[in-house]
Amino acid sequence: MPDNPAALDVAPLDVVGIGNAIVDVLAHAEDRFLEDHGLAKGAMTLIDGAQAETLYAAMGPGIEISGGSVANTMAGIASLGGSGAFFGKVRDDQLGEVFAHDIRAAGVSYKTAPAKEGEATARCLIFVTPDAQRTMQTFLGASVALGPDEVATETVAAAQITYLEGYLFDPPLAKAAFIKAAEIAHAAERKVALSLSDPFCVDRHREAFRDLVDGHIDVLFANEEEIVSLYQASGFDDALQSVRGKCDIACLTRGDKGSLIVAGDEVHIIDAVPVANVVDTTGAGDLYAAGVLYGLTNGHGLAEAGRIGAICAGEAIAHMGARPEAALKNLVAKSLG
C-alpha cells in the first residue's frame, strides 16, 4: 500500500505489467522439424514477417491463444484474484482484437490503443515437441511500436510492483518504455520486477541486464539457463553465488527440479508440483512469476509465494498454451488449505 493513497488518482494495483503483446500459434512438431528448419530448441528466436510466413506455411495445424510473457503473467495474477494492468501494443486487426479481448476477459485492465498502421499484431509460432518442450519463433510486428508515451505514469505509480520482461530490450521504443516505467515506479517508492525472458535474449543484452540486476531491480525471475548466461557461469551454483546480494529477491527456476528463492540470507527451496501428464511447457515460467508476484503483493511470505508459483506453473504445463485454463485461485486454495 502507498504511504499516501489520496495522492493517487487510480486505485492501487497489485502489479502493472509491460511487455510485448503477442498472439501464440501453437502446433505439435517432431524434433526432426526443428532440425530441418534450424530452430534453436527451447529458445525464443526473433524472426521477420517473411520468415514468419515461410515457417507458418510449413507448420502443422495450429491453435491460436493470446500470449506474451508478461501478459501471460498478468492473466495468471488476475486468475489468482489479484489486480493488475497491462501495457503492450497490437494493431487494429483480428489478432489484435483477440489479444485485447482475452486479456480484458481475464480481468486485466488493458488500455493501450491499437496501432492504426504499420506491422500486423505480433505472433509467436510455438512448436511443441513430443517431450512437451516448446520452441518459439517470434515476429514482433506491432509490439515494437509501444513507446514510453503510452505508459501511464499514474498507473505505474499506483502498482505495488511493476513487472517488465527482458524481451522489451529488443525493440528500441519498448526499451525506452521499460526504462521510463522503472523510473516512475522507483520515484513512487514501488518495486520493480524483471524476467530475463530467454537465454538468447540475455546474450543480446548481457551488459545492460547485469547493470539492471545490480542496482535497479528488486525482484528477479530467471531460469537456470538464463542466470548461467547472465553471469557466464560454470553452472547453476556458480550463477547463484553471482546473483546473491545483487537484487532484493531472486527467483530461480529449474524446471522439474523446482525453484529457489534467495533474498539476502534467506534461501527457500521450492519443489515443483508433480504433474501426471505434461502436455506443453509453454508459459510455465510466466505463471510461476504470476504466483510469486501475487504472493508478494498479497501478504504471503517468500516460501508461500514460491509455493503458489509452483502450483500455477503446474497448471500451465498440463495443457496447451500459456494462459491458465483453471481458476488459479481455487487451485491454490485447495493446495494451501
Added chain:
Amino acid sequence: MPDNPAALDVAPLDVVGIGNAIVDVLAHAEDRFLEDHGLAKGAMTLIDGAQAETLYAAMGPGIEISGGSVANTMAGIASLGGSGAFFGKVRDDQLGEVFAHDIRAAGVSYKTAPAKEGEATARCLIFVTPDAQRTMQTFLGASVALGPDEVATETVAAAQITYLEGYLFDPPLAKAAFIKAAEIAHAAERKVALSLSDPFCVDRHREAFRDLVDGHIDVLFANEEEIVSLYQASGFDDALQSVRGKCDIACLTRGDKGSLIVAGDEVHIIDAVPVANVVDTTGAGDLYAAGVLYGLTNGHGLAEAGRIGAICAGEAIAHMGARPEAALKNLVAKSLG
C-alpha cells in the same frame, strides 16, 4: 474406385467435403452464462455480426481453432491417412488465413479462393460448460458467399463420397452449391453423404431434409435429437423405424450410449469408446463421421467403420476443440490391432 479411372483428370479421392469455413473461438463458461444470454444449450444458433461482437465482449478468454463441421471431418479423414478435398469460403483476413493454413496443414486439398470483399471470415463462439457440453453461436460471415461455381466438377466426380452438411441449407448460395455437388456425384455414380448438423437446423429445413434422405442421400449422419426432430418422432426407436430403408446407410449417434449403423437389414451396435476425462464434446460427431467415411472408402465393413468412428470421437472429446490433436491413424492401428 471409379470404373474407368483414366477418364478422370485428377487422382481419385476418398472424400470431398463441402461446408461452411469457420474458425472456432472456444471458452469455458458456466451454465448461468448461457441462461443470462438466452443461449440454447448444446445447439448451434446463427447470429449476425453485431450479436457476435456483443457476445464476444461478454465471453471469457478464448482459444482460436479452425472449425466447421465438414471441415473438421475432412481434417479427421486426413489424420486417418485418407485423401480428401474441401470447398468452403473465407475472406482474405487473418482468420481466413488461419483456416486455410490449418486445413492444408492437416493434409486436405483446399483451393477455394478467399473473398476479397464483404463480410469477415465466419466464426463460431463456443461456450464449453463444466459438463463438457458445447453451445455454439455462429456468425456465418464470408462462408455464405460460397456458390455453385466454386465447386469443381472434376474434384467431386473423382471422390468416392461427397460429404455435405445440413448447415449449408442456411445460406442460399451454399444450398445451390450443395445441390450441384450432389448432382455431379450421382451423375458420376459416386455416393453422397449428409450430416443433419443440428436439431434446430433440421427444424429450419425439415421438409427439404426429409426429401433428401428419402431418395438422394446414400449415407446419413444424425445424432439422436436430429433424427427425432427430422421425423418428429416420439423417441429414438420411433425415429429409427422411420429412417430405416430411406437411405442406404444411416449412422445414428447417441453420445456416450454409442451409435447405430443401419443398412437395410444390417444393424450394428457400436459402443462408445470410454474416455477418462471428457474435456469438450465439440467435434465428437464430426470426427465420428470422419472415422466412418474413412472406413467406408478404405475397404472396411460397416461394423469396423463404426468402430473407427467411435475411436475418433473419443479422441475429439478428450481435448478442447474439434480438430484431432493426435494422429488418428496411430490411435486406430493401436485399437484395432
